[in-house]
Each structure stands twice: as structure tokens, then as C-alpha cells.
Amino acid sequence: MSDVALERKAGAAPAPIASPRELLPYALFGGLVLMIIIYFVGAEEGALSVISGTDVHEFVHDARHLLGFPCH
Amino acid sequence: MVRSLLIRGMLVGLGAGLLAFAFAYVFGEPQVQHAIDFEDHLAALHHDAMGPEVVSRGVQRTFGLLTGTVATGVALGGLFGLVYAYAYGRVGALGARGTSALLAAGAFVSITLLPFTKYPANPPTVGNPDTIDKRTVLFFAMIAVTILALVAAGRVRRSLLPSLGGWNAASAAGSVLIAVVAVAELILPGVHETPAGFPADVLYRFRIASLGINATLWLTLGLGFGAVAQRLLEPAPHRTGAPAASPA
Numbered sequence: 148m149s150d151v152a153l154e155r156k157a158g159a160a161p162a163p164i165a166s167p168r169e170l171l172p173y174a175l176f177g178g179l180v181l182m183i184i185i186y187f188v189g190a191e192e193g194a195l196s197v198i199s200g201t202d203v204h205e206f207v208h209d210a211r212h213l214l215g216f217p218c219h
Numbered sequence: 220m221v222r223s224l225l226i227r228g229m230l231v232g233l234g235a236g237l238l239a240f241a242f243a244y245v246f247g248e249p250q251v252q253h254a255i256d257f258e259d260h261l262a263a264l265h266h267d268a269m270g271p272e273v274v275s276r277g278v279q280r281t282f283g284l285l286t287g288t289v290a291t292g293v294a295l296g297g298l299f300g301l302v303y304a305y306a307y308g309r310v311g312a313l314g315a316r317g318t319s320a321l322l323a324a325g326a327f328v329s330i331t332l333l334p335f336t337k338y339p340a341n342p343p344t345v346g347n348p349d350t351i352d353k354r355t356v357l358f359f360a361m362i363a364v365t366i367l368a369l370v371a372a373g374r375v376r377r378s379l380l381p382s383l384g385g386w387n388a389a390s391a392a393g394s395v396l397i398a399v400v401a402v403a404e405l406i407l408p409g410v411h412e413t414p415a416g417f418p419a420d421v422l423y424r425f426r427i428a429s430l431g432i433n434a435t436l437w438l439t440l441g442l443g444f445g446a447v448a449q450r451l452l453e454p455a456p457h458r459t460g461a462p463a464a465s466p467a
Binding site: 158159160161162163164165167169170173174177178180181182184185187188189190193194200201202205206207208209210211212213214215216217218219 | 220221222224225243247248251273274278279280282283284286287288290291293294295297298301304305307308309310311312313314315331334335338339340341342343346348351352354355356357358425428429432433452453
């Protein structure tokens with residue numbers, strides 16, 4: 148590993164570490180879970196509502212405004 | 220390796236979320252409170268009944284804000300790690316830290332800065348609850364446009380690099396980016412919902428604070444993840460125990 152780094156010539160790109168095929172399951176599952184988290188902070192009980200009421204919205208209210216998401 | 224990068228991305232994202240919380244608490248919260256005071260003042264003028272307080276202001280500006288920034292930091296950090304796993308070795312002659320810094324700068328520009336020029340962050344009171352559906356769709360559409368425009372600009376730069384050289388290729392790519400974003404902003408409908416009399420200073424400071432919070436998030440991710448990824452992908456000889464005799 149260290150040899151690879153040392154032998155890399157200046158101005159040359161390092162070898163990619165993952166093939167698209169290898170990345171696909173991570174991208175699908177990880178991406179989906181992480182998107183859902185962002186959804187709950189950014190949009191739940193705003194434009195869409197999975198959980199009824201306004202508890203989630205009110206709890207993350209300040210973060211939603213300050214991070215720049217549209218909010219009421 | 221992808222697994223390691225995903226986990227490290229989430230951990231650095233956790234730290235980035237904590238720093239973003241600190242920035243938001245110090246610089247953002249006072250403006251949120253000013254905006255809410257204005258809202259209460261308006262309600263009192265019109266003799267509107269105040270809605271019941273579902274979550275107290277004390278909880279909103281501490282645990283609520285912390286939960287929101289940290290959850291966002293972890294999620295963006297994880298996504299960052301996954302994008303990094305693909306990008307490393309595929310964005311030219313950049314090492315571990317350079318790739319991280321480039322990705323974070325690109326993310327800040329395309330997710331925060333450019334969309335902000337059309338649909339900036341708004342404090343409470345600014346924004347009509349009846350248009351939240353439309354505003355949410357427009358906000359995410361704008362982000363999609365700016366991300367695609369930035370990726371397209373990167374491809375333009377790369378394809379022109381051999382024939383035009385670095386400066387000209389980058390200038391052409393920058394022109395493509397600005398042109399695409401400008402056309403999108405002209406086509407997408409504007410949102411102008413600031414109520415009459417809302418203090419301009421509060422709006423300005425709130426928006427600057429919002430930019431600062433997002434900058435804190437991406438700066439921490441870009442530099443922090445770069446340092447962590449370097450240890451993982453390009454360990455220095457003295458750390459792995461190999462003799463550091465080879466001339467650089």
C-alpha cells in the first residue's frame with residue numbers, strides 16, 4: 148500500500164479503489180437510508196407527512212430553518 | 220474499503236454536525252429568535268390566537284437544533300464517503316486529501332451556494348405555509364440542476380483540457396456552469412414571501428448565518444475526511460514501519 152503511494156508519479160492519478168459494481172449495493176442502501184435521515188430533518192411534516200402531527204417538524208424546526216430548507 | 224470510507228464519512232460527519240451546531244447556536248439562534256419575536260408581535264397586532272407550543276423554544280434551540288445538525292452531518296458525511304469511494308482515482312491527479320477538498324468544495328457550491336442565489340434560507344415568519352409544497356419541490360429541483368451543471372462543467376473541462384490547456388478549459392467549464400445555472404434561475408419561478416415590515420437586518424444576518432453553518436459543515440467534512448482518508452489510503456512509510464529511506 149505504501150509502495151503504491153510512493154511509486155505514484157507526480158501528476159498521475161491514483162488507482163480507483165472501487166468498481167461501480169462494487170459500489171452499487173452501498174450506493175443504493177446507504178444512499179437510501181441517509182436520504183431518509185435528511186428527509187426527516189428537512190421536509191417531514193412540511194410538504195409531505197409520514198408521521199401525523201407536527202412533533203418531528205417542531206423538534207428539528209430551528210435546524211431546518213438554519214440549514215436552509217424551506218419551512219412554513 | 221468502501222465500508223471503511225462509509226463509516227469514516229459518518230464519523231467525520233458527526234464531528235461536522237457538532238461544529239455546525241456550535242456555529243448555528245452562536246450565530247443563527249439569535250436571528251431565529253428575532254424572527255419569532257416579530258411573528259409574535261404581528262400576531263398580537265392582529266389579535267390572532269397563538270398556536271399551542273408543541274415543543275418549547277428551549278428544546279428547539281438546543282436538543283432540537285443539535286439533533287437536526289448532527290443527523291444531517293452524519294447523513295451527508297456518509298453520502299460524502301460513498302461519493303468519495305467512487306471519485307478517488309477518477310478526478311485527475313489528486314491524492315486522498317485533494318480529492319476530499321475538491322468534493323467538499325463542489326458540494327458546498329452546488330448544494331448550498333448556487334441554490335442559495337435563487338432560494339435562500341429563510342427565518343421563521345418568512346414563508347407562506349400554503350406554498351410549502353411548491354417551495355420544497357423548487358428547492359430540491361434547484362439543487363438537482365446545480366449538481367448536474369457542476370458535473371457537466373467538470374466533464375467539459377476534462378474534454379477540453381488536452382486541446383485548450385488548463386486555464387482555457389477551466390474558463391470554458393466555468394462559463395458552462397454559470398450559463399446553465401443562470402438559465403435555470405430565469406425559468407424557475409421566484410418566491411417572494413417576506414412579510415411587509417420584516418426587519419431587513421434580521422433577514423440578512425439569518426442568511427449569512429445559514430451560509431456559515433453550511434460552510435462549517437462542508438469545510439469540516441472536506442478537510443477532516445481528507446485527513447482520515449489519507450491515513451487509510453496513502454499511509455506514510457513511518458506509520459507502516461517501513462524504512463523512510465527512499466528518496467522522494
